[in-house]
Amino acid sequence: MTSFNDFGLAEPILRALAEEKYVTPTPIQAQTIPIVLQGRDVIGIAQTGTGKTAAFALPILNHLFTKRLRPERRSCRVLVLSPTRELSGQIADSFRAYGRHMRPLAIELAIGGVPINRQVRGLSHGVEVLVATPGRLLDLVHQRAVTLNQVEILVLDEADRMLDMGFINDIRKIVAMLRKQRQTLFFSATMPQEITKLADAMLTDPARVAVTPQASTVDRIEQRVILTDKSAKPNLLVEVLKTEKTDRVLVFTRTKHGADKVVRALQKSGFGAEAIHGNKSQNQRERVLADFRNGKLRILIATDIAARGIDVDGVSHVVNYDLPNIPESYVHRIGRTARAGADGIAISFCDHEEMAYLRDIQRMIRITIPSTDKRTGVRPESRPAEHHRAANGQNRPDRGRQQRGHGGGNGGNGNGGNRHNGGNGHQNRQNRNEHHAGNPQGPRTGAAQGEPNGIGGVTFLQRPNEPRRNVGHRAPR
Ligand code: AMP
Numbered sequence: 001m002t003s004f005n006d007f008g009l010a011e012p013i014l015r016a017l018a019e020e021k022y023v024t025p026t027p028i029q030a031q032t033i034p035i036v037l038q039g040r041d042v043i044g045i046a047q048t049g050t051g052k053t054a055a056f057a058l059p060i061l062n063h064l065f066t067k068r069l070r071p072e073r074r075s076c077r078v079l080v081l082s083p084t085r086e087l088s089g090q091i092a093d094s095f096r097a098y099g100r101h102m103r104p105l106a107i108e109l110a111i112g113g114v115p116i117n118r119q120v121r122g123l124s125h126g127v128e129v130l131v132a133t134p135g136r137l138l139d140l141v142h143q144r145a146v147t148l149n150q151v152e153i154l155v156l157d158e159a160d161r162m163l164d165m166g167f168i169n170d171i172r173k174i175v176a177m178l179r180k181q182r183q184t185l186f187f188s189a190t191m192p193q194e195i196t197k198l199a200d201a202m203l204t205d206p207a208r209v210a211v212t213p214q215a216s217t218v219d220r221i222e223q224r225v226i227l228t229d230k231s232a233k234p235n236l237l238v239e240v241l242k243t244e245k246t247d248r249v250l251v252f253t254r255t256k257h258g259a260d261k262v263v264r265a266l267q268k269s270g271f272g273a274e275a276i277h278g279n280k281s282q283n284q285r286e287r288v289l290a291d292f293r294n295g296k297l298r299i300l301i302a303t304d305i306a307a308r309g310i311d312v313d314g315v316s317h318v319v320n321y322d323l324p325n326i327p328e329s330y331v332h333r334i335g336r337t338a339r340a341g342a343d344g345i346a347i348s349f350c351d352h353e354e355m356a357y358l359r360d361i362q363r364m365i366r367i368t369i370p371s372t373d374k375r376t377g378v379r380p381e382s383r384p385a386e387h388h389r390a391a392n393g394q395n396r397p398d399r400g401r402q403q404r405g406h407g408g409g410n411g412g413n414g415n416g417g418n419r420h421n422g423g424n425g426h427q428n429r430q431n432r433n434e435h436h437a438g439n440p441q442g443p444r445t446g447a448a449q450g451e452p453n454g455i456g457g458v459t460f461l462q463r464p465n466e467p468r469r470n471v472g473h474r475a476p477r
Contacts, residue, residue, distance in 0.1 A: 012101035026051030071126030134170035247316035320348035
């Protein structure tokens, strides 16, 4: 499909798309829209940034347009579940934007952090589309503000993140309230086993679609690592901000506390910076995000969860002030830059304690990220060496993976015995797409037609069965 006109979408939707200046469907849209229009269930392996919101929103709106029904009181015809307030807000905005020429079309947002009463009122006459985080939705159900037995289409977005955030039981409860005769669209960036199980329980004969967003995105991101002492990170960030030609900078920290500390350090050095994270009120977060979007704020500090779903074009730099302990989060983070056709730069600070995280990240993305060593008092041989694979391809691509768990203490290499010392500035990408055959992760779960279940043609390692992060942690309601 090379044009949105090819899908047979209703005229008001096409008009809105033209106004949005969407000309060509993205790969996830090209694959997903026709299947959803047929009424089939879909399991989509795709991340935010690939255009997946429109991939489900457009055919859903088309369904609502062609099958006009008055929603019953306190019910919704389409339910979209998403893990965070920000992402939910963006999804609702997308429905509003693409559905702006459709009347009537009631779209309600049910997220925590804002008074519930307005949402109760909003649902009282019934709505076409309800976008919700699981916790607040269950609150509304318990208050009898909404019943879910009229849901014709269910969308579960960012399923893997739902798992990370401890929402899986809530999801199961919600799904149990839905009627069996429905269409289900299930999206996840990765397919750990738990997610596959959930999908199996929720979907009927799903069509599988997979896109490799970062083939167009991650490949365009210039990735760098700066090895540093932990205590030097605040100054290093200031130095980076002074020396890099930055436009909009998104700085990631692992914790909320860390985010606030970075803000204070930057403000002391004269940089205007603000943080968004779960401790901030919804209003504060929206204001900060709006300032970041409209360019008033150039430096935004965020935690992974707060940043999930942030959709801001023109982020020139992502700085990983702390490396994430989940390799997939690294990809999510750096995917915030290089959007909308732009190139981006991702700079990661890695202190001694984070070497293992770096190793895991490099294993997953199968790239050795060029590094600069700014640590003090470190023996040169303990530097993570550059990995230059021979151009003749004779190096075995799977060595790093085969050596997993035996990598020794120097970390950061991820290539097992395949090390050479090399200069910086060489980004090793030759080893892409070579690894599927020898991939030890077991059967692929999510990809269609031989598509890799991963990123940029790079297969993810299967995540362990149990959530590794934020177990029991829930997004603020
Ligand atoms: P998403 O993956 O849904 O978060 O979308 C990422 C960004 O791409 C959003 O800013 C969308 O507005 C934009 N977008 C989605 N589809 C298209 C398209 N076909 N053409 C241009 N921009 C798009």
